[in-house]
Amino acid sequence: MPRVLITGANGFIGANMVLHFIAAGFQVRGTVSGGKIDNFRKVVADKYPSLEAVQVDDFVKGDLTDAMKDVDAVIHVASPLPFGGAGPKDNLNTVVEGYVNVLRQAVKNGISKVVIxxxxxxALDPTLKQAFEGLILTEKDWGSVTDEEFLAGNHDLMWTYLAARTLAERAAWDFAAKEPALDLAIINCPMIFGPHAPGFPPPEAGPTALTSTVHIYTLLKGAIPPPLPSLFCDVRDVARAHLAALSVPKAESNVQDKRFLICAGFMFWKDAVKYLHHAHPELKTRLPPLDAEFAPFPGPLTTIDATRAKEKLGMVDYVDWKQTLEATVAGLLEAGKAWGANAAVLSTGDDAVMKAYISRQK
Structure with a gap:
């Protein structure tokens, strides 16, 4: 039975990834940080005997030999954020090495298959202006940013986040191009919604742990998230794409031939509110009213051409927005029972990156 290492196994995306790979017949070794691993093992050990939890606290500088022992492939979900360091140089190094060190460790341990x-x-300029210019993005598109621009340190957190993602991915491909034994694939996703993995500890009551689902929780608090680019993908489809990427042959001439964009379409906040009002009348008092005003988008929405993922990964049918919304809401309501009073302060506006984005709209 093949064994795969999945980083961030206790997170929203990582936990769903674990379940998908177990269902596909894999033995899974999942990484969890030290402060959370005891509870993680306690909760999931009996439910998922095919899952082994290991402690990893540092993907940037750490030696991952033990975590990668006897592993056939690595699924790297747990990417660090470009904030909180000693300065822009430290923050950039954290994000870049959060990718590259995992690749370096895989090569050192004789593992060729890695999916990030x-x-x-x-694929966007970090100003995010291109998201509202009616473009059609493909895998050939890249955000325009340099190390020097990032190191200047004079941009808001939204720009910093997007720029760091671009620079980290470029560094990963540059590393892969110099390592003939490495077979890298990167699955680039829009906002990710969907269920919280059953049988796993509930996510923490904070926007970082909830990732994009914090916007749906904002709706459940009667508030309206900002007019974000509304492209989305269900977390179960994200997991499916990662599994499929392991079967795609190694790129021959251009390593970036295994760069993929996936997308299920759009989920608009107004449509979500209308749907939930009618499908779940018991939630009406929690939701924005049907006549609530939603801020307009700054321009025509950019879309994603996911043809490469369709042809190479078999990503033909995606979970639609209504099914994804249903699963997201069910998971958030269940998690809310565990959060108790902590849930009262949780919303889109509590996230530092989103605060920067919201300030742009004013």
Whole structure:
């Protein structure tokens, strides 16, 4: 039975990834940080005997030999954020090495297959203006940013996040191009919604742990998230794409032939509110009213051409927005029972990156 290492196995995306690979017949070794691993093992050990949890606290500088022992492939979900360091140089190194060190460790341990969970933000200019210019993005598109621009340190957190994603992905491909034994794929995703993995510890009551689902939780608090680019993908489809990428042959002439954009379409906040009002009348008092005003988009929405993923990964049918919304809401309501009073302060506006984005709209 093949064994795969999945980083960030306790996170929203990582946990769903674990379940998908177990269902496909894999033994899974999942990484969890030290402060959370005891509870993680306690909760999931009996439910998922095919899952082994190991402690990894540092993907940037750490030696991952033990975590990668007897592993056939690596699924790298747990990418560090470009904030909180000693300065722009430290922050950039954290994000870049968060990718490259995992690749370096894989090569050192004789592992060729690596799939990284990336962001569609790497295909956009970090100003995000291109998201509202009616473009059609493909895998050939890249955000325009240099190390020097990042190191200047004079941009807001939204720009910093998107720029870091672009620079980190470029560094990963540059590394792969110099390592003939490495077979890298990167799955770049838009906003990811969907269910929280059953049988796993509930996510923490904070926007970082909830990732994009914090916007749906904002709706459940009666508030309206900002007019974000509304492209989305269900987390179960994200996991499916990562599994499929392991079967794609190694790129021959251009390593970036295994760069993929995936997307299920659009999920608009107004449509989500209308749907939930009618499908779940018991939630009406929690939702924005049907006549609520939603801020307009700054321009025509850019879309994603996911033809490469369709042809090479078999990503033909995606979970639609209504099914994804249903699963997201169910998971958030269940998690809310565990959060208790902590849930009262949780919304889109509590996230530092989103605060920067919201300030741009004013």
């Amino acid at each position: 969970t990336g962001s569609w933000g790497s």
